[in-house]
Amino acid sequence: MKHLIDSTDLSVQEIDELMDLALDIIEHKDKYSEACKGKKLATLFYEPSTRTRLSFEAAMMELGGNVLGFSSADDSSVSKGESVADTVRVVGCYADVIAMRHPKEGAPMRASMVSPVPIINAGDGGHNHPTQTLTDLLTIRRERGAMKGFTIGLCGDLKFGRTVHSLIKALSRYEDIHYVLIAPNELRLPAYLIKEVFEDQGIPYEEVLTLEEAIPKLDLLYMTRVQRERFFNEADYVRLKDTYILDKKKLKSAKPDLSILHPLPRVNEISPEVDEDPRACYFRQAMNGKYVRMALILKLLGVTI
Ligand code: NCD
Numbered sequence: 001m002k003h004l005i006d007s008t009d010l011s012v013q014e015i016d017e018l019m020d021l022a023l024d025i026i027e028h029k030d031k032y033s034e035a036c037k038g039k040k041l042a043t044l045f046y047e048p049s050t051r052t053r054l055s056f057e058a059a060m061m062e063l064g065g066n067v068l069g070f071s072s073a074d075d076s077s078v079s080k081g082e083s084v085a086d087t088v089r090v091v092g093c094y095a096d097v098i099a100m101r102h103p104k105e106g107a108p109m110r111a112s113m114v115s116p117v118p119i120i121n122a123g124d125g126g127h128n129h130p131t132q133t134l135t136d137l138l139t140i141r142r143e144r145g146a147m148k149g150f151t152i153g154l155c156g157d158l159k160f161g162r163t164v165h166s167l168i169k170a171l172s173r174y175e176d177i178h179y180v181l182i183a184p185n186e187l188r189l190p191a192y193l194i195k196e197v198f199e200d201q202g203i204p205y206e207e208v209l210t211l212e213e214a215i216p217k218l219d220l221l222y223m224t225r226v227q228r229e230r231f232f233n234e235a236d237y238v239r240l241k242d243t244y245i246l247d248k249k250k251l252k253s254a255k256p257d258l259s260i261l262h263p264l265p266r267v268n269e270i271s272p273e274v275d276e277d278p279r280a281c282y283f284r285q286a287m288n289g290k291y292v293r294m295a296l297i298l299k300l301l302g303v304t305i
Contacts, residue, residue: 002300003112003119007130007166012173015137021295022138022288029062032294035303036065042095043069044087045122046078046102051264051286052122052131056099059293068095085114092116097300099131118300126160126230131296132263133166135289140220142288143259143281148176153214155182155244156224156269158189160231163263164224165193172197179205180214184243186236187226211244216253221246223262223269247271251279261285
């Protein structure tokens with residue numbers, strides 16, 4: 001049995017196969033409409049979510065399966081003090097696959113050690129978010145056609161943003177990609193990731209402080225929200241939250257075929273006036289999330305069509 005805990009749990013070949021399957025699902029939706037008949041997905045969300053939980057549930061429904069679960073720890077026996085391990089042992093008796101989001105780094109990994117069914121990490125603290133990475137990779141492939149030969153700017157909260165952590169780990173295994181890290185000093189990418197992802201693998205990267213200096217050279221811009229819930233004090237959040245705001249004016253110096261991605265939810269970091277620009281891919285990206293999750297559920301349940 002296989003779990004998905006970290007974005008590097010899948011080899012590049014496995015990721016490419018998942019992308020191919022997601023593209024086939026997009027082309028031939030009807031073919032898959034009963035693929036998971038009689039199967040159940042449990043969503044155990046100990047932290048807020050809109051896209052991830054609902055796209056997992058929509059994915060299972062579109063495969064003809066059923067869903068159960070909770071969307072807040074307060075709604076479950078967690079509020080009585082039950083451990084993640086016990087909850088998963090029990091839910092594993094009711095469901096065939098479990099998607100779990102948890103504020104503590106490593107909780108889905110712990111769950112995978114005792115679970116009788118596959119565990120999918122739907123985000124653990126500031127650590128990893130592998131299904132968002134699959135969503136991002138499918139979006140890059142659909143928008144740009146190939147997984148190489150581009151410069152990507154990652155902008156915003158690179159310290160706490162788990163989507164960025166997951167994405168760069170997965171992307172670093174593809175060749176000929178250039179990285180520009182755009183963050184204020186307080187929200188720089190953690191040193192362990194700079195070492196593991198770039199330095200140890202000999203991959204060049206740049207760090208800059210402003211969006212203006214980065215934007216002209218980018219093919220892809222991955223914007224992120226400042227992660228308020230991971231700050232130790234509100235004053236720091238308030239000071240940093242509007243460091244970067246992408247608007248029409250800043251886009252004047254961008255390439256005509258730039259792709260703007262954002263895992264969402266957005267707060268202020270992309271002005272709504274950008275939404276109508278054809279370079280804004282973030283709502284298409286959210287749609288891709290459902291299709292990669294359909295592909296992932298099929299793979300983990302060993303369903304072939
Ligand atoms: C992200 C997350 O939960 O890490 N949201 C998502 O799953 N699309 C990004 C965020 O919350 O900023």
